[in-house]
Amino acid sequence: MSSPQIVWLRRDLRMADQPALHAAAQAGPVIPVFVLDQDRAGDHAYGGASLVWLHYSLESLGKGLGSRRSKNVLRKGDAPQILASIADEVGASCVHAMRHYEPWWKEAEDELRDALGEDRKLCLYDGNYLLPPGSVTTGSGDPYKIYTPFSKSMLEVMPPRDVLGEPETISSPESWPESDDLGDWDLLPTKPDWAGGIRDFWDFGEAAGHERLEWWTDQVADYDEGRNLPSKDITSRLSPHLHWGEISPAQVWHKLKDSRSDGWKTYAKEIIWRDYAQNVIDQFPDYPRESYRDYDERTLWRNPNAGHLIEEDLKCWQRGMTGYPIVDAGMRQLWQTGWMHNRVRMICASFLVKHLLIDWRFGEQWYWDCLVDADYGNNGVNWQWISGTGVDSNMFSRIMAPLTQSEKFDAADYIREYVPELGGLSDDEIHDPPDDKRGDYPVKMIGHKEARERALEAYRASKS
Known part of the structure; x- marks a missing residue:
């Protein structure tokens, strides 16, 4: 019999189109x-919501492997060190893994x-993104920093x-190495159990992802306009x-490439945005922690750690x-x-950094802890885009007006669902x-006009 092959799993919890698993098998x-x-x-260890998803995703994968008379070894x-120890124990010749950035x-x-060591190999595979970072470059061979030309170059080499x-x-x-019991990891909250809404809202695992994709195939044509309407939630x-x-x-x-709709064209660019975010963190590893642009942070941001009233503003937002x-x-x-509807994510993020003038990193950390899709690249790139501090970002002076946005994108029913005390209006x-x-x-914590004027003045002062 050939020597055992270890598959190191991280954020690649599937059996189909999993190049590391395929090669090992x-x-x-x-x-x-x-x-x-x-x-x-x-500070970017899995947040509370991510741990909930991780529990159910590992549980689902375990069942899938079990149906193939295999199983997932769990260690903490x-x-x-743990992987090298297991490789020694079982005499594995190779550890196979999907590449992460x-x-x-x-x-x-x-x-x-x-x-x-020299006797065993680590074999890394691509497949969590459309293309590995650095695969598309500028005319001079450098990695892209700006999304639009990156996206155009990506589209020229698609499909993947x-x-x-x-x-x-x-x-x-x-023989199998020893494994922890998933339940002993205590990934699910108990005192109190605040995850009921997550369980009600989502189905977890590989099969659920493909069921959602099947549903989305019939909806994607309406995405171009529908993506901005939180009450209808035409998102994947x-x-x-x-x-x-x-x-x-x-x-x-x-699955979607043969669609000719504007909805698919728009959605395709958002899948490419995932690749763009990985390209950014591959170039700037601390991007979700450090602003790209130069400015006086002490002048621009109100620091919740510096005063009780600012801390209370952050808590009201949270x-x-x-x-x-x-x-x-x-x-x-x-x-x-x-999870939060993408249009509303932008509105909420803009409110924190421009209406409340609170450092974008406090928002990045809150989203990181609360999102089941909290992604190091996406989260950091999106927050720096909305705050105007990123390598490719919205201008700080473009300040979203929440009341106008709410009415423009017909958010009345969305508000009724999540702010039920206003349901009768x-x-x-x-x-x-x-x-x-x-x-x-x-x-209102602060009027929109007052907040806008304060933000613009703070921004001017931070650049002087």
């Missing part, structure tokens, strides 16, 4: 291993390569590689399935108690479901409730 008996290595990522601790995973790959099926056979080793909701690798972007692209119904609906949807009133009809709902 062809080489010998397969030992899939997932290591929960929370210390390595520091330092990933390179977060700086802590790139560091872990280097450490594992050293720990395995062909999709791989599940391995025909997955052989098991003669594939983002957590893509983030956790339950489905690959190549599978999505090949809790959905700003007095702006569209903002509060979004923040409450985020807390309840682990008419469509004309609910976007900006009169003071005498707010009841227990809070008044």
